[in-house]
Amino acid sequence: MHKRLFIPGPTEVRKEVLDAQAQWMIGHRGSEFSDLYKGILKKLEDVLQTEKHLMVFTSSGTGLMEAAIRNGVEKKVLCCVNGAFSDRWAQIAEACGKNTDRLEVEWGRAIKADMLKEKIEEKDYEAVTIVQNETSTGVRAKLGELYRAVKESEALLLVDTVSSLGGDKIDIDMWGIDMCLTSSQKCFAAPPGLAICAISDEMLDRSKKAKDKGHYFDLALMAKYAEERGQTPSTPAISLMWALDKELDFMLDEGIENRYRRHELMAGRVRGWAAKNFSLFAEPGYESVTVTCVNNSRGINVGELIKKLDEKGIAISNGYGKLKEKTFRIAHMGDLTLDDVSEVTGEIDGILGL
């Protein structure tokens, strides 16, 4: 049975995009691949409306969280932490041997601009990491406010938009994001295995000078290969590139503003339903537009609900880590529609007798 994915990644992938993977294999040093990759980079530029350096890695988004640290930080980094993925970023920084400070608030809460401003003034940080959309808690950072606190300092602004870019409007250039990273299997609605980033000239310069940044996640090398040859330093996941390319066509056909609007509408629908029947886990005013984390205020058996939905061919997620039975999550990202998410909430109503 085809189970439709309303989990916060991998998300549902169109049949046409799935099929795009199954083409006869090609080499990665020929013009056919270069044309494909250059085409993807051009389409990404249009979709993300950015003039920064774009590149596509063969890895998960987590790989690029590490790339951000290795290329952007020599010694000292500040990590904003309010959930599992923002905490992971701090752990990655530590695992890379960096002096890592945390600005931490409780899971479900958002970090505010004044808190960040105050913390940044304490030390000379080389970079600040912010997870714009915390997949674990459904909290959306107000990046349009936070970026100023970072930009007033010397620090680079590193932003994880893994579960939001392409669904939630991120103004990469306006907000001066030095590295904005995401992966293929969330709002881009392509299969997992590719990670995408846009980096600033400042980040590129930092990468060029970075010591012990390694090779695989060397941003300057990736940018050089992309911009000079339309290639990648080592063999890329070519079939996934075909899938991403196909999905980018769908995204451009829809129009990016329409795509953002559709995500907002889906979020509104799911949020309204959740507020009426349960409550929202995210701090009011900071709810994600791509994933809703529902507070299990009725004390239902979340595992049981997920099992019953699964039997109907619908996959949603339980709470993340310590929130496992305390919350459940419905993703409304990628190519899903208002009808799709209404079907999910309708099925839950039926199962729970709401």
Next chain:
Amino acid sequence: MHKRLFIPGPTEVRKEVLDAQAQWMIGHRGSEFSDLYKGILKKLEDVLQTEKHLMVFTSSGTGLMEAAIRNGVEKKVLCCVNGAFSDRWAQIAEACGKNTDRLEVEWGRAIKADMLKEKIEEKDYEAVTIVQNETSTGVRAKLGELYRAVKESEALLLVDTVSSLGGDKIDIDMWGIDMCLTSSQKCFAAPPGLAICAISDEMLDRSKKAKDKGHYFDLALMAKYAEERGQTPSTPAISLMWALDKELDFMLDEGIENRYRRHELMAGRVRGWAAKNFSLFAEPGYESVTVTCVNNSRGINVGELIKKLDEKGIAISNGYGKLKEKTFRIAHMGDLTLDDVSEVTGEIDGILGL
């Protein structure tokens, strides 16, 4: 036009394996994925006939060359260098900030056991890197002789079999290889984007203690997730896993010994043809069984030959880097047959009037 690949990776992928990618997407935290991944690991155990810790990363093989360094080396590493990829491994070690010594011979030559033994005795190396099959030169290291020199020391034996594992017999356990790494798009004849490795208990211990190894290529974490849950720490390239799984079935159906024999026969055929019409670039006795590097002893226009073959739907490779016009390479790896490679040499005969 479908162009068949006789380049040393990506290699030709069967239609059934390509199609396996196009299944409806699934989550990576459910039992369906765990069953898939556990199945792959079991099949790899059978195909590679090893009892070591197996895992599959979403990256190119180059990613695992870096993983080998970050997990296996704190300070000092010896890199055996006799071509582009073995040199890249030394560069990666340097880019990871390691004290890197090179044991270097000319491109096309092989490093011998006595040379290695002598060099290892100079210093207390934590690890030695060997590229078993130099894709750039078609030189095959005699690992069955080299391993002893490493095992007599305290150093870990790190082996790149990117373009040979699954086609050339590598006795991972017998030779005490501490990390044997490869990627999906060479002798495994699957699409690119996955990297596979087998690591020893000693390598696992070293990884557990390694500082600044980062997160994405943390071998101990990967092994823990694989062995305890049948999962990966971050989202894997699920569609590529389906392809790999399907190809492993074909490999098991053929029988691994038959697969090795087929590779030897193909190598013999291409080598015989090359020796008769040109000459071999590899030192005699050290010729690869998966890729033949042909010395352009007739001074033909390699670019022109490649172009003409391309028009006939056949892709071979020019020489690597500085060998670009001096050599050309015909790969005989993966699922190609004796008839396939004979067709290639036949077409070249026709084009060059041999």
